[in-house]
Amino acid sequence: MKKWLKLLSLVIFPALFLTACDDDDDNDGMSAQARVMVIHASPNSPAVDVLVDDKKVNSAGLTFPNNSGYLDVTAGQRNLKVNAAGTATSVINANANLEENKSYSVFAINILANIEALVLTDNLTAPASGKAHVRFVHLSPDAPAVDIAVKNGPVLFSNRGFKSATDFTPVDAATYNLVVRLAGTNTVVLDLPGVALQNGKIYTVFARGYAAPLAGNTNTLGAQVIVNN
Template identity: 40%
Template sequence: MSRNQTRRRVLTIVGGTGVAMVAGCLGGDDSSDEMGDDDEDEMDDGAGEEMDHGTDNEEEMDEEPAEIRVAHLSPDAPNVDVYVDDEPVLEDVPFRAVSDYLELDPGTYGVMITAAGDPDTVVFDEELEVMEGAVTVAAIGELAEANQPFEVTVLEDDLSDPGEMARVRLVHASPDAPAVDVTVGDGETVLFEDAAFGDAAAVEVEPGNYALEVRPATENNDGDVVATFDVSLEAGTVYSAFAVGYLDPDAAPADEPFDLEVVSDAHGDD
């Protein structure tokens, strides 16, 4: 099965790339069902104005919020703190961590990422414009740039209900790993092929238990298996599988072995 490329830029960034998160909430008031004659007269007198105002509210309600989460996938980067408009929104985020989704209104935000507990050590400080939709903002690569340069990339997340199937997205974030094929059943079924560093691709499969076989990409998808990961996938659930760490940690800037971090992005009944 060929890759379905989903690594698409959905944040317009002023001067660079980055991370943004702000929590939001909604509230409402209940109104009384009782109405007197005076109230009815007032309602009739201002009907046109109220209707126009209601149209504006409907337009505002049609605008979807942005859902954003952060993934720390850079193996040699320290734990980090994340600030939005100078306010801390995430603290002491370690390597391999993937945050929950946070909602915010579309708009422009100042974003700063620093070493955890050390606001003077800034690894990113930019402004970015956040658009509607769900995205994962991922720090990938290495500060040492031994294999891949450090960067922040934005991945569009498809959180739609896969129905009776399960949807799995592979994100290749292992700096020293080549392009890979991912198979199951001793190579009989190819889930992903020729996925290079920084790529993201999704596939829908029957729910169940799988042993994912990671192989260097070859024309016939028959490279030697370098790692196997057991995963259990449920119907109606969306997952992301982040390939992280090093195939050869002894020769790497950080002693972080190759692994597959699988997280649940959404359930059909959410």
């Protein structure tokens, strides 16, 4: 459990995580809102609890590779904690400057020995008619850089390494057979058949798990889809 303490110092996220907390930002019940989603993407880490200003917001421990859904929080400086489930041990403990009407994804990533956080600002602008928006995030800690392509079709995202994230990208609303290939090659490392991207929807697809699982760990390389709207 000591390894979880490494994230106590994770207050270095540009433009998001600050070094001081000011609870005076809570003006009244009509305060402007922001939204935060926490995603458990560390393949050998235990379940976690999510706390906003020390109030637990999940009813059961969040397990790999699931997410909390968006949590409505008062905009301004908030304290966010992700704790090992059922304990007071924080894996993320940071003060966040959450901007009004913005949405954020906080991914707990990497193996337990090197656990860290990846924070993304989510652009949830509505897609044009007939379109969906999709982004890809590479969160498999031992997988090489990859391309994501339509099977027998074009490359959608190229040369994405661990911890990298694309922007939300418009695509035609349809059901796709996707493949994940070693970057710059035709070598398929993961098939993603039947990925349905619906009209008007916004999606995050992230690679998760191990390319070569550790002993006793069954979290093999796969993909997880989040519907962001």
